Amino acid sequence: MSAIVPHVVIVGGGFGGLWATRALDAAAVRITLIDRCNHHLFQPLLYQVATAGLSSPDIAAPLRHILRKQRNVEIRLAEVADIDAAGKGIVLDDGTRLDFDYLLLASGATHAYFGHDQWAAHAPGLKTLDDALHLRRHLLLAFERAEAEADPAKRAAWLSFAIVGGGPTGVELAGTLAEIARHTLVNEFRNINPSDARVRLIEAGPRVLSSFPEDLSAKACRQLRKLGVEVSTGKAVTDINECGYQLGDEFIAARTVVWAAGVAASPLARSLGVPLDRAGRVLVNPDLSAPGYPNIFIAGDLASVQQDGKPVPGVAPAAKQMGRHVANAIHARLQDRPAPAFAYKDYGNLATIGRMAAIVHFGRLKLSGVLAWWFWLAAHVFFLIGFRNRLIVLLNWTWAYWSYQRGARIILGSDEAGQVRQDRQP
Template identity: 55%
Template sequence: MAEHHVVVIGAGFGGLETVRGLAGAPVRITIIDQRNHHLFQPLLYQVATAILATSEIAWPVRYLFRDRPEVKTLLATVKGVDKEKREVLLSDGQSVPYDTLVLATGARHAYFGHDEWERYAPGLKTLEDATTIRRRMLTAFELAERETDEARRQALMTFVIIGGGPTGVELAGAIAELAHVTLAKDFRSIDPQLTRVVLIEAGPRILPGFTEDLSAYAGKALERLGVEVRTGAPVTECAAGHVVFGDETLATGTILWAAGVQASPAAQWLEAPADRAGRVKVEPDLTVPGHPEIFVIGDTASVSAPDGKPVPGIAPAAKQQGGHAAATIKARLAGGAAPGPFLYKHSGSLATIGKRAAVIDFGWIKLRGWLAWWIWGIAHIFFLIGTRHRIAVALSWLWIYMTGHRSARLITQGKPREETGSPAE
């Protein structure tokens, strides 16, 4: 009898945790991803803001499972799923059969019906996104150094972040420190300390997932870094060289999007019911209604926590779901009782504001300031893969903390005029 074949689409936190959880089970596993690496997304903004190098937060998938001969990795793009034939359809016309399928395909940027804004306001989900943002930011300073028109120079030195969630807050703080500290003495015609960083949030406050007191602290901490926080003003237009929010038009050379996400097209592949964000409405055990052989986890799944609220799209939730899917598969193969419904255990919310402040909400205790920042850093280092990466990131952070110098501020992959939406065009 052929071994049970488990196909996992997506090598993110949920997908990898599923594969790890299946260690020792009588299965063969195929991982399919359109990139060859696993990405530690919580630190992606640090690549975008020249704090870390790409190699410090990403690992080749093949390397991670080099000692697991039952695991096969395919670099491919999925275009659909044939539920009747139990096959994953690839973009090159090939297909991969499965006995059990785990969809952990993550999410992408959502522009609330204005997909044309993506050209001017890139989001942050991949290494390519991060290096594009880093290039745009650093190029803006280089163009400002040569610009003789004062209005255009000010626009180039104005950075707008749309969305006041953790990603937006972390980006705003990191950009402000990059401009006001790291680059302070690097230019001769411009003063980087005059850089404007504007964080725009449509809602009444930033970090809406945190308590009001932590949200207020984060706002004040950003203002101390020189960030202008604008709340209650939804963006109505993003274009080359400016953004419109509320009744204000702001000239800017760089717009970054951190306001919303849309699930991958997995619901379309499966012809399954989905919520407004495109996430598959799964059964309590994370399977697709009518198809117990298909699991959907992570940002691709719509599932409720014990308190009735949606499970957040964060790494710990995806890992817990991956572990639950693996446990269910193993129980089925062993002929035992399934673990039952998935129960999410919230371990806390964390967000950093620059290099000396953070907010943490564990529910039973709330922390802010430098102590929260140290806990935030230790937690992220702990979840990195491999001793070398932990040491490298820790040393990079220590060096920046002591000197303010960031060694990863390289302009790569393209020329300034290739950037769409650039005021240089």
């Protein structure tokens, strides 16, 4: 550890970690950015990869390429196995120890099955590119299996799709899947009618998109039903197995169940030995430092932050703001100044339901339908990293808008393992 140039270790190349790294570009520090993946992922569009609308390179970019001009950064492709908070060091999965002067943990979240981890084998979630490629393969194969199935009951099970969780991810998946069944795949099969597919969105709470105002939530529900999605609220799934799921007193045969109902913080937080909330997130200090460790900061889905009596949402804009704040806090520490408290600025909430259907909430502004969809599209294209990504995504969406076709529908990989070896646009 250099006594002259402080060493900043950043764990996680997502929104929080990457924005903190870039904000320290001009700082007199040495940065080590650690991630188990070699890319930064634009997670808000992950469902588009899962539903064959986009391919992986459209929403992801190599971290080394993004940071190629930032000379104070070294990137490590590794996973953190342990944290020695008191000794100011971390241990990587290969046994290597890295000492730090400042540490930022921004390792994100994983799926939470509320004590039913056995459901994971039958209801995959959507957090990584691997998840998206696995899910895309499964969704496309479901129609292929239904085409080859002679038994009507088994065929109906292959054409039954359930998305558990009525947040933005669940709504976007349900709406897009209904469009695929009713438009994209029309006239492509001989033994089935893809539009007979049953797409059900299940929310245990009283309404979908509960983070939006009630009137926008109601409009989203109407738009979903117009697309052909069955919306079920107020009733929780109580069991999931390879044959289907239990909803109240009814067991529904379904070969595709997608989990979008809950998240839990990365287990890395437990290595700190500090207070955590029920989701495993660190109850951070106002400046986003960990209790008892002023040189360790937490950002993104790993941080539990309250503002005006409400939790700061686990969304990309919040993670970006936290990353920039941590960079400013480190600047302040280097200059022997107190770090300011984190203040989240809410720039609004967006969700797309389907083609030309979305909702937008920004302060007093509430939009739904076509205008909201154009707003959502512009915002997501604008925030993609890299000109190439923006251009390709815009071209793909333009083509999909006019043709209803989805350009990444190639099925690759091992059927049993559900793994995909390649992800190339045809």
